[in-house]
Amino acid sequence: AQSVSQHNHHVILSEAASLELGCNYSYGGTVNLFWYVQYPGQHLQLLLKYFSGDPLVKGIKGFEAEFIKSKFSFNLRKPSVQWSDTAEYFCAVGGYNKLIFGAGTRLAVHP
Amino acid sequence: KAGVTQTPRYLIKTRGQQVTLSCSPISGHRSVSWYQQTPGQGLQFLFEYFSETQRNKGNFPGRFSGRQFSNSRSEMNVSTLELGDSALYLCASSLGDSGRKNEKLFFGSGTQLSVL
Numbered sequence: 001a002q003s004v005s006q007h008n009h010h011v012i013l014s015e016a017a018s019l020e021l022g023c024n025y026s027y028g029g030t031v032n033l034f035w036y037v038q039y040p041g042q043h044l045q046l047l048l049k050y051f052s053g054d055p056l057v058k059g060i061k062g063f064e065a066e067f068i069k070s071k072f073s074f075n076l077r078k079p080s081v082q083w084s085d086t087a088e089y090f091c092a093v094g095g096y097n098k099l100i101f102g103a104g105t106r107l108a109v110h111p
Numbered sequence: 112k113a114g115v116t117q118t119p120r121y122l123i124k125t126r127g128q129q130v131t132l133s134c135s136p137i138s139g140h141r142s143v144s145w146y147q148q149t150p151g152q153g154l155q156f157l158f159e160y161f162s163e164t165q166r167n168k169g170n171f172p173g174r175f176s177g178r179q180f181s182n183s184r185s186e187m188n189v190s191t192l193e194l195g196d197s198a199l200y201l202c203a204s205s206l207g208d209s210g211r212k213n214e215k216l217f218f219g220s221g222t223q224l225s226v227l
Binding site: 036042043044045046049090092094097098099100101102103104 | 114115142144146152153154155156159161166167169201203205207214215216218219220221
């Protein structure tokens with residue numbers, strides 16, 4: 001069965017702390033992986049995506065993610081978070097406009 | 112360029128009623144997808160329309176249906192509403208080029224449906 005698992009439902013960090021959000025997937029076929037973010041009161045927007053090539057993908061706002069095929073993982077990282085990173089983060093897998101999303105991780109960053 | 116527009120923003124219905132939600136994609140986008148977002152289940156794919164045809168379908172009952180018009184605008188209909196249908200319904204649009212599996216989706220702000 002196709003699925004995405006996000007290990008942390010809630011994460012609380014202080015500004016300047018490092019961030020790593022876990023994502024594991026189960027998917028048959030060619031893997032396309034995404035991280036989306038939903039800031040409070042805003043719509044979902046794409047942070048970064050992986051479909052082939054370099055497994056280390058850089059996205060907007062200093063975020064990056066690493067695709068590790070052997071671990072079926074696509075973890076999101078940021079070396080130093082800011083208060084403005086407070087949001088809900090969704091990992092997704094799929095393609096052809098049919099995405100399977102994880103349950104999301106709510107990140108709260110305290111000043 | 113205007114973003115994805117969903118109307119209405121909020122809806123309150125009672126069990127047994129039906130509801131129609133509307134989505135206007137970004138100009139030039141031909142694919143419209145619908146997702147249901149709930150606190151417990153997260154985002155779940157409902158269906159995708161491209162050129163007025165349903166191209167992909169998720170695992171929702173037949174009470175959930177949709178359609179797409181020639182101008183790419185899409186509507187989603189839910190009949191015989193149940194309490195569990197209370198959710199945020201998100202629409203996303205993209206160019207819809209089937210040769211590009213990794214297309215970026217642009218999401219609207221959603222319609223918050225409450226079923227009483």
